[in-house]
Structure formats: structure tokens, C-alpha cells
Amino acid sequence: MEVHFTPELERRLNDLASLTGRGAGELVQDAVAGLVDELGEAVQTLDSRYDEIKSGKVKLIPGEEVEAYFREKSAAARRAQLGS
Numbered sequence: 001m002e003v004h005f006t007p008e009l010e011r012r013l014n015d016l017a018s019l020t021g022r023g024a025g026e027l028v029q030d031a032v033a034g035l036v037d038e039l040g041e042a043v044q045t046l047d048s049r050y051d052e053i054k055s056g057k058v059k060l061i062p063g064e065e066v067e068a069y070f071r072e073k074s075a076a077a078r079r080a081q082l083g084s
Contacts, residue, residue: 003028013027013028
């Protein structure tokens with residue numbers, strides 16, 4: 001596999017490699033491995049949540065209700081600030 005970077009990103013990567021004493025390739029491998037792990041966890045979480053919604057274990061809240069809740073919470077916080 002070949003990966004191409006912009007000259008600026010390659011310069012930054014090489015600078016970081018110099019600072020850390022690690023090879024640029026090693027830094028890239030570690031970064032990609034971390035990203036792949038995070039994306040894998042995100043996919044598993046989303047699949048699990050979808051399954052819970054589909055099975056009825058989780059009740060969806062309409063967006064309008066969520067928006068109204070946070071608008072009221074924000075307004076109450078502003079009122080509390082004005083009152084203190």
C-alpha cells in the first residue's frame with residue numbers, strides 16, 4: 001500500500017518524528033492503527049444502537065422535543081445567571 005501526503009503534512013510528520021526519535025513510518029502506522037480501532041468501535045456502537053432501536057429496547061425522542069428541552073434548559077440557565 002502506498003500513501004501520499006501533501007508536502008506540508010509530510011514536513012510536519014518528519015518534524016514530529018525528529019522530535020520523538022521515532023520513524024515517520026512508525027508514527028503513521030500507530031496513527032492509522034488507532035484510527036482503525038476507533039472507527040471499528042464506532043461501527044460496533046452504531047450497529048448495537050440500531051439493533052436496540054429496531055427491537056424496541058430504545059425509545060426514540062423526536063427532534064422537536066430534544067430542541068425544546070435544550071432551549072428551556074438554556075433559558076433557565078440564563079434566568080439563573082441574571083438572578084445571581
